[in-house]
Amino acid sequence: MSDNRVLPDGTIRSLCGVSGVRCAGTKEGKFGLALIEAPGESAAVFTRNVAKAAPILLMQERIKRGRLEAILVNSGCANALTGRRGQADAMSMAEIAAEKLSCSPDAVGVASTGVIGRYLDLPRIEKQCSLIAPRLSRSPAAESDTAAAIMTTDTYPKHALVKGEQFSIGGICKGSGMIAPNMGTMLAFLYTDAAIPACDLKDMLSHAVTRSFNQVVVDGDTSTNDVCFLTATGSAGRVDNHEFEKVLLECCTLLAKQIAADGEGASRMIEVIVTNAGTETDAREVAKTIVGSPLVKSAIYGQDPNWGRIIAAAGRAGVSFDPDAISCWIGAGQDRAPVCIAGTMTEDLRAAKQALDAKQVVIELDLQEGEEKATAWGCDLTEEYVVINGKYTT
Amino acid sequence: MSDNRVLPDGTIRSLCGVSGVRCAGTKEGKFGLALIEAPGESAAVFTRNVAKAAPILLMQERIKRGRLEAILVNSGCANALTGRRGQADAMSMAEIAAEKLSCSPDAVGVASTGVIGRYLDLPRIEKQCSLIAPRLSRSPAAESDTAAAIMTTDTYPKHALVKGEQFSIGGICKGSGMIAPNMGTMLAFLYTDAAIPACDLKDMLSHAVTRSFNQVVVDGDTSTNDVCFLTATGSAGRVDNHEFEKVLLECCTLLAKQIAADGEGASRMIEVIVTNAGTETDAREVAKTIVGSPLVKSAIYGQDPNWGRIIAAAGRAGVSFDPDAISCWIGAGQDRAPVCIAGTMTEDLRAAKQALDAKQVVIELDLQEGEEKATAWGCDLTEEYVVINGKYTT
Numbered sequence: 001m002s003d004n005r006v007l008p009d010g011t012i013r014s015l016c017g018v019s020g021v022r023c024a025g026t027k028e029g030k031f032g033l034a035l036i037e038a039p040g041e042s043a044a045v046f047t048r049n050v051a052k053a054a055p056i057l058l059m060q061e062r063i064k065r066g067r068l069e070a071i072l073v074n075s076g077c078a079n080a081l082t083g084r085r086g087q088a089d090a091m092s093m094a095e096i097a098a099e100k101l102s103c104s105p106d107a108v109g110v111a112s113t114g115v116i117g118r119y120l121d122l123p124r125i126e127k128q129c130s131l132i133a134p135r136l137s138r139s140p141a142a143e144s145d146t147a148a149a150i151m152t153t154d155t156y157p158k159h160a161l162v163k164g165e166q167f168s169i170g171g172i173c174k175g176s177g178m179i180a181p182n183m184g185t186m187l188a189f190l191y192t193d194a195a196i197p198a199c200d201l202k203d204m205l206s207h208a209v210t211r212s213f214n215q216v217v218v219d220g221d222t223s224t225n226d227v228c229f230l231t232a233t234g235s236a237g238r239v240d241n242h243e244f245e246k247v248l249l250e251c252c253t254l255l256a257k258q259i260a261a262d263g264e265g266a267s268r269m270i271e272v273i274v275t276n277a278g279t280e281t282d283a284r285e286v287a288k289t290i291v292g293s294p295l296v297k298s299a300i301y302g303q304d305p306n307w308g309r310i311i312a313a314a315g316r317a318g319v320s321f322d323p324d325a326i327s328c329w330i331g332a333g334q335d336r337a338p339v340c341i342a343g344t345m346t347e348d349l350r351a352a353k354q355a356l357d358a359k360q361v362v363i364e365l366d367l368q369e370g371e372e373k374a375t376a377w378g379c380d381l382t383e384e385y386v387v388i389n390g391k392y393t394t
Numbered sequence: 395m396s397d398n399r400v401l402p403d404g405t406i407r408s409l410c411g412v413s414g415v416r417c418a419g420t421k422e423g424k425f426g427l428a429l430i431e432a433p434g435e436s437a438a439v440f441t442r443n444v445a446k447a448a449p450i451l452l453m454q455e456r457i458k459r460g461r462l463e464a465i466l467v468n469s470g471c472a473n474a475l476t477g478r479r480g481q482a483d484a485m486s487m488a489e490i491a492a493e494k495l496s497c498s499p500d501a502v503g504v505a506s507t508g509v510i511g512r513y514l515d516l517p518r519i520e521k522q523c524s525l526i527a528p529r530l531s532r533s534p535a536a537e538s539d540t541a542a543a544i545m546t547t548d549t550y551p552k553h554a555l556v557k558g559e560q561f562s563i564g565g566i567c568k569g570s571g572m573i574a575p576n577m578g579t580m581l582a583f584l585y586t587d588a589a590i591p592a593c594d595l596k597d598m599l600s601h602a603v604t605r606s607f608n609q610v611v612v613d614g615d616t617s618t619n620d621v622c623f624l625t626a627t628g629s630a631g632r633v634d635n636h637e638f639e640k641v642l643l644e645c646c647t648l649l650a651k652q653i654a655a656d657g658e659g660a661s662r663m664i665e666v667i668v669t670n671a672g673t674e675t676d677a678r679e680v681a682k683t684i685v686g687s688p689l690v691k692s693a694i695y696g697q698d699p700n701w702g703r704i705i706a707a708a709g710r711a712g713v714s715f716d717p718d719a720i721s722c723w724i725g726a727g728q729d730r731a732p733v734c735i736a737g738t739m740t741e742d743l744r745a746a747k748q749a750l751d752a753k754q755v756v757i758e759l760d761l762q763e764g765e766e767k768a769t770a771w772g773c774d775l776t777e778e779y780v781v782i783n784g785k786y787t788t
Contacts, residue, residue: 049706050708050710050714050715050717051706052709052717078702080702081702081705081734081737081739082739083737083738084718115700116703117701117705117739224706294783295783298779298782298784299783299784301780301784302784304784306509306510306511307511308475308511308618309510311475311510311511311618312443312445312474312510312618314444314445315444315445315446315618316442316443316444317444319444323444323445323446323475324478339511340475343477344477345475345476345511381780381783382780383780385688385692385780386692386775386777386779386780387777389688389689389692389693389696389775390692390695390696
């Protein structure tokens with residue numbers, strides 16, 4: 001995968017790699033605020049959790065206009081399960097940004113992340129917005145502030161920039177816990193200079209999110225606040241839709257893998273590749289079920305090549321296959337070690353154990369049911385996940 | 395719930411509370427063997443994992459006869475993902491017991507639990523069976539040996555005995571990790587002296603298992619080896635079916651709660667009661683999703699009244715409800731503390747935090763969608779779960 005975000009001098013570029021995007025961010029303790037200004041055709045996908053946060057409910061309506069001028073994001077409070085007051089607060093957030101930018105509140109996207117069941121601190125948001133609005137700029141420093149402002153339990157900011165022939169797609173995201181399938185995505189903000197109408201953006205975004213963010217599992221808990229925005233500023237003109245889809249998927253995948261690697265308490269990233277499935281959906285389900293299994297995750301943390309857990313997880317994915325026909329490897333490429341070939345177990349698991357001694361562990365499972373393929377990403381389960389989540393609100 | 399298993403002198407009775415049942419067990423390190431002799435009409439429910447262990451595949455066929463003479467169970471090796479050799483080994487297990495008991499191998503139930511992807515050590519099973527077959531008896535000591543023989547990561551043996559007007563139902567089970575919904579159950583062996591035909595037993599067992607064992611979630615991983623057997627020895631004669639169903643559910647629930655409380659690494663048992671759901675299935679799904687949420691489990695371990703995670707988990711259960719109408723309490727009975735009433739959050743969570751300082755934590759969620767109700771059981775998520783599962787095979 002080509003990752004153009006790091007320049008030779010080490011500078012990270014994501015948002016600032018896309019013309020027409022300016023941003024700024026600030027953080028006080030766990031309360032951050034980020035403002036991204038980028039007028040253009042826009043689309044979004046949202047969490048499928050029934051208990052949707054106030055900003056999600058608001059944006060589901062407002063995104064139908066197909067155009068955003070800017071997005072305001074706060075961290076530290078999710079504004080979820082806050083009822084009517086939460087709804088009013090989400091609208092106030094949009095108004096705060098609209099006033100600074102002299103645009104319509106309807107054209108401001110809002111998103112929140114943090115503790116559920118708390119009201120927004122609007123005076124703080126107002127104050128922080130006044131601070132950062134004058135600082136809006138297109139620079140690596142500004143995007144670094146912006147990506148840091150939306151972090152909660154994330155341990156590093158997440159950027160991606162992928163270039164097509166004539167255009168770029170760049171974005172930032174956050175996500176570390178409450179990460180699971182069956183969602184829109186975590187908080188992700190994507191920008192491109194390609195000129196693409198909102199209706200096409202929506203379809204292409206859904207396609208890419210299904211195969212990237214939605215294939216990440218940290219703990220199986222789907223957030224109330226997940227959202228992924230995509231805005232096309234249009235300065236690069238019309239582009240080939242097929243090429244755009246490819247570059248978009250690559251950009252989303254780069255971000256998704258950063259979320260997986262930064263899973264709460266993670267010491268290792270896990271990539272599960274399922275091949276020769278009957279359908280692509282089958283392949284995705286099996287890959288996600290394996291990468292989300294607490295027993296598989298614990299075994300990888302302990303560097304234990306307990307491959308029976310991999311097959312047991314596959315077996316509960318709701319997908320039909322013949323356990324006596326499958327093959328499974330641990331490790332990548334030339335160095336992959338077989339643990340089971342055509343249903344027959346490998347007696348000597350030393351090579352498999354060796355393959356687990358990596359920061360990125362690859363598991364490959366051949367279902368021998370068809371020709372479809374999918375990948376999912378996650379992380380190991382460590383004591384630290386429990387520590388982080390045992391005392392989050394306090 | 396009436397639990398008749400503990401006598402005034404502290405003696406535990408389960409299997410030996412049912413006439414017609416004799417048992418014996420032994421354990422060498424992690425390799426145990428249990429033999430239960432109880433001729434009678436029999437039924438069983440099995441794991442729904444696609445990757446079914448060899449003894450499961452064998453018993454799915456043999457249980458169709460509707461009658462068992464005995465059951466032989468080994469621990470330490472699951473005989474799962476072992477292909478044709480595993481199938482032959484499961485049949486050999488049945489033959490070993492049949493020879494000792496002078497019955498047909500077709501009438502011997504077999505079950506296995508332990509590491510997946512290992513072959514059975516048949517010479518050891520033969521040797522252990524020769525040791526315990528002459529010791530078969532109906533006594534608290536024998537049932538204690540039997541329940542201990544089937545344990546893996548369990549920290550205590552699990553017994554239940556519930557009496558009806560004229561009959562008893564007693565049983566033992568094991569289960570601590572790889573415990574999840576969508577299964578037959580863990581290993582459970584139930585006996586009654588009531589006279590009930592196998593076809594009725596099957597229906598009544600399915601009904602009870604759906605509402606008891608299948609409502610237990612430890613880690614969301616469904617085993618390849620789950621099975622629950624029920625044998626009716628018949629010496630108490632015909633009984634009222636309705637009463638029998640009630641007593642059976644009570645007996646299964648007593649065992650299910652013991653499994654939840656003994657979840658790997660658990661420090662607290664969690665009971666989730668969902669009320670006023672649209673359908674019983676909805677209530678069950680929501681209860682199971684909450685009790686299985688890693689974030690809810692971690693919060694309870696940390697005594698953190700982070701109720702937003704409870705509602706967020708409910709919201710991803712695939713069940714429709716209005717988040718603005720729900721109420722939620724932590725704690726049981728008179729002492730339950732509200733955290734959210736009719737969609738409005740409780741600002742002071744001190745009482746809720748206090749309610750989390752218990753060995754058995756109760757969470758109640760009123761969905762305001764209908765009149766149906768269900769309960770699920772689980773445990774908190776501690777660092778110890780990760781430690782136990784990080785190095786299981788080694």
